[in-house]
Amino acid sequence: MADASASNAQTQNGKTRKSLRPLTRLLPYLARHKVMVGAAIAALFSAALITLVLPAAVRRMIDYGFGADDPALVNSYFAVLIVVVCALATASSVRYFLVMWIGERVVSEVRSDVFAHMTRLSASFYDGAKSGEILSRLTADTTQIKAAFGASASLAMRNLIMFMGAAVMMVVTSPRLSVIVLAAIPVILIPILGFGRQVRKRSRFAQDTLADASAYASEMLGSVKTLQAFTHEDRSAGRYAASVEAAFQAARKAIMARAALTGFAIMVIGASIVAVLWIGASDVFSGRITGGELSQFLLYSILAAGSLAALSEVWGELSQAAGAAERLSELLDIEPEIAAPAHPVALPETPRGAIHFDKVSFAYRNAEHMPVVRDLDLSIAPGETVAVVGPSGAGKSTLFSLLMRFYDPVSGAIRLNGASLTDLDPQDLRRHIALVPQDTAIFGASIAENIAYGRPEASREEVVAAARAALAAPFIDAMADGYDTMVGERGVTLSGGQRQRIAIARAVLKDAPVLLLDEATSALDAESERLVQQALDKLMEGRTTLVIAHRLATVLKADRIVVMEDGRIVETGTHADLSAAGGLYAKLARLQFGAEKEAAAV
Numbered sequence: 001m002a003d004a005s006a007s008n009a010q011t012q013n014g015k016t017r018k019s020l021r022p023l024t025r026l027l028p029y030l031a032r033h034k035v036m037v038g039a040a041i042a043a044l045f046s047a048a049l050i051t052l053v054l055p056a057a058v059r060r061m062i063d064y065g066f067g068a069d070d071p072a073l074v075n076s077y078f079a080v081l082i083v084v085v086c087a088l089a090t091a092s093s094v095r096y097f098l099v100m101w102i103g104e105r106v107v108s109e110v111r112s113d114v115f116a117h118m119t120r121l122s123a124s125f126y127d128g129a130k131s132g133e134i135l136s137r138l139t140a141d142t143t144q145i146k147a148a149f150g151a152s153a154s155l156a157m158r159n160l161i162m163f164m165g166a167a168v169m170m171v172v173t174s175p176r177l178s179v180i181v182l183a184a185i186p187v188i189l190i191p192i193l194g195f196g197r198q199v200r201k202r203s204r205f206a207q208d209t210l211a212d213a214s215a216y217a218s219e220m221l222g223s224v225k226t227l228q229a230f231t232h233e234d235r236s237a238g239r240y241a242a243s244v245e246a247a248f249q250a251a252r253k254a255i256m257a258r259a260a261l262t263g264f265a266i267m268v269i270g271a272s273i274v275a276v277l278w279i280g281a282s283d284v285f286s287g288r289i290t291g292g293e294l295s296q297f298l299l300y301s302i303l304a305a306g307s308l309a310a311l312s313e314v315w316g317e318l319s320q321a322a323g324a325a326e327r328l329s330e331l332l333d334i335e336p337e338i339a340a341p342a343h344p345v346a347l348p349e350t351p352r353g354a355i356h357f358d359k360v361s362f363a364y365r366n367a368e369h370m371p372v373v374r375d376l377d378l379s380i381a382p383g384e385t386v387a388v389v390g391p392s393g394a395g396k397s398t399l400f401s402l403l404m405r406f407y408d409p410v411s412g413a414i415r416l417n418g419a420s421l422t423d424l425d426p427q428d429l430r431r432h433i434a435l436v437p438q439d440t441a442i443f444g445a446s447i448a449e450n451i452a453y454g455r456p457e458a459s460r461e462e463v464v465a466a467a468r469a470a471l472a473a474p475f476i477d478a479m480a481d482g483y484d485t486m487v488g489e490r491g492v493t494l495s496g497g498q499r500q501r502i503a504i505a506r507a508v509l510k511d512a513p514v515l516l517l518d519e520a521t522s523a524l525d526a527e528s529e530r531l532v533q534q535a536l537d538k539l540m541e542g543r544t545t546l547v548i549a550h551r552l553a554t555v556l557k558a559d560r561i562v563v564m565e566d567g568r569i570v571e572t573g574t575h576a577d578l579s580a581a582g583g584l585y586a587k588l589a590r591l592q593f594g595a596e597k598e599a600a601a602v
């Protein structure tokens, strides 16, 4: 799989980038707005053509208007000029509106598509990706594309039309002088292409560096308390500054290449204009052309030169946007590993869930040589509660991930209600499972919205009922705005016990037949733990429950205890059986629950 950082490295060597071709990826977005694009092109053509009329009008004024010594004629020329100027103003403003509209429209659709795509990528992609870097692609790269599709593309087209029109008119006005000017064009164009490649390479590098810096910033700001606790302020600031500096240096090089390109273009163009004036002036003296014709020619050559200079700048910008489009394409090209099959089986509905692990083996992709689950067989009857215990790193949470189909087993099969998970639509599967994780994700929204995450269409009454069932209602009612209280980003304003009860309320609302509980006791005081335990007991009633158990109360209540070690099930039975057997469970129970027993005895 091409993870984000690996693909950076792959494209940084420049092999895959030679042209503006990545921009073609965006053409389907333009195709959705054919009318606006057509109107923009029409406005663009009109504005360019009107501009091309101006020098001819000036020439007629000089040669006939002033020469004819007829004020009425001069007046009519000026009147026509005003009309031309009005038409130019209208066409230009319409062009500006349409072109900018298209830029904004396309980029908002690209952003939505990239985000939607990212939400579907599998867990294994995120194991190796940096969310900050992806965020940078979503914002910085799309902004560059907006510039390209808005201003730059229209500038390019306008200047191309202007250049071609002006060049034709130059030849019409004076073929002799045109030869001098047109001879300079290849001298300008060839270096432009060379510089363009340089700019593209360097700006891609600048964007990549910036994305790395963003990834670092978002990670550090996300755990700012740890950062401050270890007094890493200066070190982190230094590291970020160094990344930003590297991005600046890369950008500086890109700017230098562009500056050199602009200077070079202006020099060659200016020199050829001076040469034209020189020769043209002597032609006027010798009567080969009129003063008006020379003015007209000069205006056209200035237009042509201006367009060419603008084109060289636009080429740089479009190249930058091509780099950005390429980075986004890389993201869009990553296929989710876990996807619904072409013809997903509908999950057989039974009141509760029956789960089968059949010779399941699994290793994480980034540690393929280290199987985390080995040849595991486990059947859980509908409505049964199975407690999974085992030392840290035994593979307990991985079992949950496999059941939610965040990953697929390397071998073996997992079945829910008799259907293999790989035959199901993952969304259908996950609708049947409620997960209460160890570390609950709380979002920067209201308490009610956070609970409704379990079932977004739930009514306020249902949310309140779920909060009551999860014993979260008392602390929510005590808050200033009750269910409308906004919690800080990632729920920083809630305590550990409160967060867990919100997670339980979500699961209550989801009302799924299978419940996966990852117990966490470390964050809770005795009172909160009692409340959380009561809420969980209620939630487990009548559901098939798989619980990673850390509490004695849970294992005592479970129908069966499964003991895992090194990805294998090493013991199965009840608390009494396993304690008597004197194996791993007896040892774990002594260590883990011994203190609880003593506390209970006091």
Ligand SMILES: Nc1ncnc2c1ncn2[C@@H]1O[C@H](COP(=O)(O)OP(=O)(O)OP(=O)(O)O)[C@@H](O)[C@H]1O
Pocket: 127, 364, 365, 366, 367, 372, 390, 391, 392, 393, 394, 395, 396, 397, 398, 399
């Ligand atoms: N995303 C991942 N990528 C690579 N390895 C992982 C990943 N998640 C977990 N592991 C590894 O898999 C092994 C099992 O982890 P798992 O979280 O399933 O254990 P656990 O029994 O739930 O442990 P704990 O009780 O400490 O939560 C560990 O060695 C861990 O390092």
